[in-house]
Amino acid sequence: MNRNELPPLRIGEKTARVPIIQGGMSVGVSLAGLAKAVADAGGIGIIGTAGIGSMEPDVHSDYATANKRGLQREIRIARRNTNGLIGVNIMMALSDYDAMMRISIDEGVDFIFIGAGLLLRLPEMVKIEDIRSSKTKIVPIISSPKGVSVMFKYWSRFYDHVPDAVVVEGPMAGGHLGFTTEMLDDPAYALENLVPQVIEEVNPYRERYSKSIPVIAAGGIYTGADIKKYLDMGAEGVQMATRFVATHECDASIKFKQMYIDCRKEDITIIQSPVGMPGRALRNDFLDAVSKGEKMPFSCNWKCLRTCDYRTSPYCIAMALVSAKEGRLDRGFAFAGANAYRVDRLYTVQELIDILAAEYSEAVG
Ligand SMILES: Cc1cc2nc3c(=O)[nH]c(=O)nc-3n(C[C@H](O)[C@H](O)[C@H](O)COP(=O)(O)O)c2cc1C
Numbered sequence: 001m002n003r004n005e006l007p008p009l010r011i012g013e014k015t016a017r018v019p020i021i022q023g024g025m026s027v028g029v030s031l032a033g034l035a036k037a038v039a040d041a042g043g044i045g046i047i048g049t050a051g052i053g054s055m056e057p058d059v060h061s062d063y064a065t066a067n068k069r070g071l072q073r074e075i076r077i078a079r080r081n082t083n084g085l086i087g088v089n090i091m092m093a094l095s096d097y098d099a100m101m102r103i104s105i106d107e108g109v110d111f112i113f114i115g116a117g118l119l120l121r122l123p124e125m126v127k128i129e130d131i132r133s134s135k136t137k138i139v140p141i142i143s144s145p146k147g148v149s150v151m152f153k154y155w156s157r158f159y160d161h162v163p164d165a166v167v168v169e170g171p172m173a174g175g176h177l178g179f180t181t182e183m184l185d186d187p188a189y190a191l192e193n194l195v196p197q198v199i200e201e202v203n204p205y206r207e208r209y210s211k212s213i214p215v216i217a218a219g220g221i222y223t224g225a226d227i228k229k230y231l232d233m234g235a236e237g238v239q240m241a242t243r244f245v246a247t248h249e250c251d252a253s254i255k256f257k258q259m260y261i262d263c264r265k266e267d268i269t270i271i272q273s274p275v276g277m278p279g280r281a282l283r284n285d286f287l288d289a290v291s292k293g294e295k296m297p298f299s300c301n302w303k304c305l306r307t308c309d310y311r312t313s314p315y316c317i318a319m320a321l322v323s324a325k326e327g328r329l330d331r332g333f334a335f336a337g338a339n340a341y342r343v344d345r346l347y348t349v350q351e352l353i354d355i356l357a358a359e360y361s362e363a364v365g
Contacts, residue, residue, distance in 0.1 A: 192229070216236065217238050222240075
């Protein structure tokens with residue numbers, strides 16, 4: 001391999017031609033369409049599972065079944081259409097995260113990325129033997145070196161097994177964030193400070209389990225030069241989401257993508273999500289109304305997120321995110337990373353990967 005080229009990313013026996021993982025995006029922003037395109041381009045394509053049943057006809061009467069069917073279908077469509085690597089993103093906070101894990105393993109996805117919480121005790125439906133004997137790799141998304149240490153210690157002690165890779169997600173990411181609002185601007189928690197600390201936490205387990213356990217950097221990575229910066233620090237890959245929203249293949253409505261193209265730096269804001277975590281999103285009339293104290297009444301018959309305080313929440317976050325994804329922007333809002341204001345137009349996924357590869361080469365050269 002030429003040293004100017006993006007290096008491959010190896011996780012266990014699976015190899016991605018380029019070290020780029022498309023971050024999972026919930027409520028149908030990253031489905032089989034985007035995941036397949038990224039996998040075809042040599043990266044790892046991820047299907048977001050949160051609210052994946054929202055397009056099913058029975059979503060209001062039987063949310064659990066709708067979600068299961070939606071996930072199974074998207075995995076199968078992606079699989080049928082690409083020979084590349086496909087994973088899913090499951091948020092720990094999902095009420096049905098057990099079922100989502102079980103289906104993903106049964107469907108034989110290449111990776112399960114687990115976000116929004118620390119996966120310690122395995123769900124009832126998934127035993128450690130299922131994980132050991134399956135080809136599916138488990139990759140937690142964690143925002144602190146301490147979290148990595150706690151998880152690896154726990155898994156090592158109780159399962160004598162450790163995850164296959166780790167994504168360290170810094171404070172510039174889009175969506176729910178694993179930081180308090182005060183931590184977001186504190187340089188101590190900047191991604192460039194977290195990556196070396198996470199590598200240090202993971203190192204002893206690499207030897208003990210004879211596993212490579214690559215560390216993957218995420219949050220605010222925008223150019224090929226950014227990719228080089230994190231690879232130089234010892235990360236072996238990057239996870240990017242914001243840039244993949246601005247692609248033709250992204251599964252969200254064109255109006256959702258246009259918000260990214262139109263937004264300015266000052267439109268990117270931090271909200272307090274009903275889920276109990278801060279989140280980064282694009283400011284719009286909906287969020288302005290919420291911040292003025294307006295309530296958008298709703299009834300909740302499922303409680304899709306275990307941590308959602310739906311009785312006091314002024315709006316339903318799942319409904320708001322689905323509405324925005326479908327282009328009904330007056331009824332919801334879009335999550336976005338801190339660099340979304342840099343998006344100027346739509347690309348195809350292949351064009352985007354080619355641009356990142358060229359920028360990487362230039363930075364190396
Ligand atoms: C629209 C959107 C939806 C997201 N949804 C999820 C999600 O469901 N689960 C999750 O773990 N991360 C989610 N994220 C975070 C991304 O997967 C990713 O790690 C992060 O945004 C990377 O930073 P970047 O957007 O600056 O590249 C979301 C991000 C965006 C922009």
